[in-house]
Structures are given as C-alpha cells and as structure tokens.
Amino acid sequence: MANPSPLALIVFFLLLILTISATEYSRPPPKKIIAMRSSKPESHPQQVHISVVGADHMRITWIADDKHTQSLVEYGRASGVYDKSATGEHTTYRYFFYNSGTIHHVKIGPLDPDTVYYYRCGGIDDMYSFKTPPASLPIEFAVAGDLGQTEWTSSTLNHINASNYDMLLLPGDLSYADTNQPLWDSFGRLVEPLASARPWMVTQGNHEIEAFPIFDWFHPFASYNHRWRMPYEESGSSSNLYYSFDVAGGAVHVVMLGSYAEFGSDSDQYKWLVKDLGEVDREKTPWIIVLLHAPWYNTNAAHQGEGENMRRATEHLLYEARVDIVFAGHVHAYERFKRVYDNKANSCGPVHITIGDGGNREGLALDFKKDHKSASLSLFHEASFGHGRLKVLNRTHAHWSWHRNDDSEATVRDKVWIESLSASGACGAGQTTELSASGKDEL
Structure with a gap:
C-alpha cells in the first residue's frame, strides 16, 4: 500500500483541527453592564421583590422616590380585585452624596400555598402577581450566585424564567454596586420581573460589604440590609446576614450563612447555628440545604482558601446535623464535589456545589488546578455562565441540574440524583440532632 502524500496528510490534519474546533466549546468574554433607569412617576413602586416569612406569609419590598407613598399592600386572588390589605414600615439610608428612595417592607398573609395572588403597592394601580410555594413536596428551586447586572445576567434571568420554579436561592453577590449606589437601583429594576413573582431568598457576598474603614458612619452591608430584608428575626437570628426558613410544609430547611459575619465558636452566628440545626427534626424535615458565599471546597485558582477559616470553625456542625447540600458562590465558575467532610470523601457529608456563575461583570474564573489537593473530590467543573435547578421530589430523592446559558438555549x-441523608440508615440522621455547642474551633 502506497504511503499518503504530504498534501493528503496536510488536508487530513486541517480537517481534524476543524472538527475539533467545531465541537470544542468557546467560552465567552464578559459583557457590558446593563444600566436600568426608571421611567415611572415618583410615587409608583419600583424594584419590587418578595421573600417568604414563616410558613404562610410573604414580605413585599419596593422603593418609591416619593417619600409620601404609603407602606401599603393590597392583594387578592383575582386580577384587579384586592380584598385584603396590610401595612408595614419604611426606611431610607444615605451613602456619601447618595440618598436612597423610600424603601417599603410590608408583610402580608396568611396566604394559601401554591396559589397565585395579585397585588399592588402604595395604593398605586400598578398590578403585580406572585405564586406562593407549595405546602408539600415536590418543590423546585432555581439557584444562581454572583449575578451582577450584565448582558450575561440578563441571559441567566431569561433562562431561569423560561421554566417554572417555586423559589430562587442566591448565595451572595447581588448587584456588584461596590459603593456605586445607583447600581443597586439598576439591579432592583433588572430583577423585578422575576423577583416580584417568586420569592427570592438571598445571603450576602463580599460585594455587599461596601465599608470604608476610615469613615465609621458607613456601616458594612448598609445598602444590602436596607434593601434586602430577610426573615432573620423569625428564625431567631440577630442579624440579616444569617437566617433560616422552612418550605414545603417543613420538608426542607434552608440555612443562609454569612461568610462575612463572625463565625468563631464565641460568635452570635455560631451559637445561632448550633441552636437552629439542633432544633431540626429529621423525621419531619428530611432535607437540609445550606447556602454561603465563599466556598469551602474549590479547585479553581480564584479565591483559594478564602472559605477555609469558616470551614474549620463550623463544618463539624453541618456534618453532625447531616446537611445534604451546601451551595456557594464567589468563584465565577461551576463545580460539584462528592459528599465530603474534613477534606475527605465521606458518604455522610454534604454535597458541595459552587455556582458563582450568574453573569457578573468580572468574567469567568477559567483556571481549575488539576493538581489541587481536592481534585480527586471534584466530580465536574466548568467555567461558564449559568444557573442550577434543584427539584426536591420526595423525602428521599432530589434532582440537581446545572444549565449553561452561554448558548442560545440553557x-x-x-x-x-441526590439521596437525602435522612434516608440513609448508615448516617444516622434520625430525629432532633444533638450538636456540640463548644465544638473544635481551629481558628
């Protein structure tokens, strides 16, 4: 048989390169920031978002530029028919030369589960609607971290909104305002179509800190705490930076932790976490999900070790409580780990998932380290923008999927498939968990 000619070899290798290039995914660069401006009259509500409060109440939050607007929400089950109402409170804050609009918080209820309600804010006839979460399983969460407000953020939101879900969970880094306060307003307008229709439950990230050490009157998290009030008081917490809540009739317990609040064994957050997890009855609550910002397990070069001190201080509490899943953000990529505890594979530890790829302006974290000490624990990673879906189907099983949104479709x-640790006899996730309040603090 004759040897192939040099020309034939060149053609072959060119075709091979073209084939590889056609199938290899090309990661996109960051996209520009979207600046959303309001065209509404000053008295009209804007930046409307909702959050759950207890088993059957919802908090409606909005901003109006008119300081005389009432903290009033009228609501009902029929479009345009508001047969119930509630009043609440309002606040403002100042940041250098920026003065916020009037921020209204109104708690409404009791509400029926899995029901669409129509509502209006401040007595203004702009109609909104939301659907309450179901009172039992199944329930579906959308999960997205490090959102920001770029064209990629808009793509993420469009993909989330394309499929039905019951609640959005956000593990920190919302607006990326970074002290530029009008960007908080822009972010609120960008997410309003989704955040006014389904409850958004969030925790803080490093971009929410916005502190100036030389200016004592600018308290950390001032913008975040004023704008995104979560049900911390209802869960026995003393801070909006960490809290918990139950959904699906108590079948799922969600814990939001503060990576940038004190977490040592003498801290309020640590003591609260011991009490909160210790009161969970796994016979009634088969699922525990935790969200925080700085990941405890991470093979990406970005933000290496930034969650390590918190892991050393509190990981044993999550392990003893048999937490099922831990979601984190911060690293602008996606990564899923095995069940793990104390840097080792452990079938009774949580599944750790980093999902800091919502669309932020800083771009993607591309450099995963193949020789990282945790590389053997990492099951899948990719540096792409996207969001996740967690559907808890029943007491024993949930389905997790990650959707890359860089393509025209998600x-x-x-x-x-994830099995609840409460269903595993080997892990002993039985009834109320006894936690070690004075656990080993390695800080």
Missing part, C-alpha cells in the same frame, strides 16, 4: 451540562 444547555444541561451536569445533572445528578
């Missing part, structure tokens, strides 16, 4: 790139 492509499913990773998926896995």
Whole structure:
C-alpha cells in the first residue's frame, strides 16, 4: 500500500483541527453592564421583590422616590380585585452624596400555598402577581450566585424564567454596586420581573460589604440590609446576614450563612447555628440545604482558601446535623464535589456545589488546578455562565441540574440524583440532632 502524500496528510490534519474546533466549546468574554433607569412617576413602586416569612406569609419590598407613598399592600386572588390589605414600615439610608428612595417592607398573609395572588403597592394601580410555594413536596428551586447586572445576567434571568420554579436561592453577590449606589437601583429594576413573582431568598457576598474603614458612619452591608430584608428575626437570628426558613410544609430547611459575619465558636452566628440545626427534626424535615458565599471546597485558582477559616470553625456542625447540600458562590465558575467532610470523601457529608456563575461583570474564573489537593473530590467543573435547578421530589430523592446559558438555549451540562441523608440508615440522621455547642474551633 502506497504511503499518503504530504498534501493528503496536510488536508487530513486541517480537517481534524476543524472538527475539533467545531465541537470544542468557546467560552465567552464578559459583557457590558446593563444600566436600568426608571421611567415611572415618583410615587409608583419600583424594584419590587418578595421573600417568604414563616410558613404562610410573604414580605413585599419596593422603593418609591416619593417619600409620601404609603407602606401599603393590597392583594387578592383575582386580577384587579384586592380584598385584603396590610401595612408595614419604611426606611431610607444615605451613602456619601447618595440618598436612597423610600424603601417599603410590608408583610402580608396568611396566604394559601401554591396559589397565585395579585397585588399592588402604595395604593398605586400598578398590578403585580406572585405564586406562593407549595405546602408539600415536590418543590423546585432555581439557584444562581454572583449575578451582577450584565448582558450575561440578563441571559441567566431569561433562562431561569423560561421554566417554572417555586423559589430562587442566591448565595451572595447581588448587584456588584461596590459603593456605586445607583447600581443597586439598576439591579432592583433588572430583577423585578422575576423577583416580584417568586420569592427570592438571598445571603450576602463580599460585594455587599461596601465599608470604608476610615469613615465609621458607613456601616458594612448598609445598602444590602436596607434593601434586602430577610426573615432573620423569625428564625431567631440577630442579624440579616444569617437566617433560616422552612418550605414545603417543613420538608426542607434552608440555612443562609454569612461568610462575612463572625463565625468563631464565641460568635452570635455560631451559637445561632448550633441552636437552629439542633432544633431540626429529621423525621419531619428530611432535607437540609445550606447556602454561603465563599466556598469551602474549590479547585479553581480564584479565591483559594478564602472559605477555609469558616470551614474549620463550623463544618463539624453541618456534618453532625447531616446537611445534604451546601451551595456557594464567589468563584465565577461551576463545580460539584462528592459528599465530603474534613477534606475527605465521606458518604455522610454534604454535597458541595459552587455556582458563582450568574453573569457578573468580572468574567469567568477559567483556571481549575488539576493538581489541587481536592481534585480527586471534584466530580465536574466548568467555567461558564449559568444557573442550577434543584427539584426536591420526595423525602428521599432530589434532582440537581446545572444549565449553561452561554448558548442560545440553557444547555444541561451536569445533572445528578441526590439521596437525602435522612434516608440513609448508615448516617444516622434520625430525629432532633444533638450538636456540640463548644465544638473544635481551629481558628
């Protein structure tokens, strides 16, 4: 048989390169920031978002530029028919030369589960609607971290909104305002179509700190705490930076932790976490989900070790409580780990998932380290923008999927069935968990 000619070899290798290039995914660069401006009259509500409060109440939050607007929400089950109402409170804050609009918080209820309600804010006839979460399983969460407000953020939100879900969970880094306060307003307008229709439950990230050490009157998290009030008081917490809540009739307990609040064994957050997890009855609550910002497990070069001190201080509490899943953000990529505890694979530890790829302006974290000490624990990673879906189907099983949104459609790139640790006899997630309040603090 004759040897192929040099020309034939060149053609072959060119075709091979073209084939590889056609199938290899090309990661996109960051996109520009979207500046959303309001065209509404000053008295009209804007930046409307909702959050759950207890088993059957909802908090409606909005901003109006008219300081005389009432803290009033009228609501009902029929479009345009508001047969119930509630009043609440309002606040403002100042940041250098910026003065916020009037921020209104009104708690409404009791509400029926899995029901659409129509509502208006401040007596102004702009109608909104939301659907309450179901009172039992199944329930579906959308999960997205490090959102920001770029064209990629808009793509993420569009993909989330394309499929039905019951609640959005956000593990920190919302607006990326970074002291530029009008960007908080812009972010609120950008997310309003989704955040006014389904409850958004959030925790803080490093971009929410906005502190100036030389100016004592600018308290950390001032913008975040004024704008995004979560049900911390209802969960026995003393801070809006960490709290918990139950959904699906108590079948799922969600814990929001503060990566940038004190977490040592003498801290309020640590003591609260011991009490909160210790009161969970796994016979009634088969699922525990935790969200925080700085990941405890991470093979990406970005933000290496930034969650390590918190892991050393509190990981044993999550392990003893048999937490099922831990979601984190901060690293602008996606990564899913095995069940893990204390840097080792452990079938009774949580599944750790980093999902800091919502669309932020800083771009993607591309450099995953193949020789990282945790590389053997990492099951899947990809540096792409996207969001996740967690559907808790019953007491024993949930389905997780990660959807890359860089394509024209939200492509499913990773998926896995997760079994609740409460269903595992080997892990002993029985009734109320006894936690070690004075656990080992390695700080």
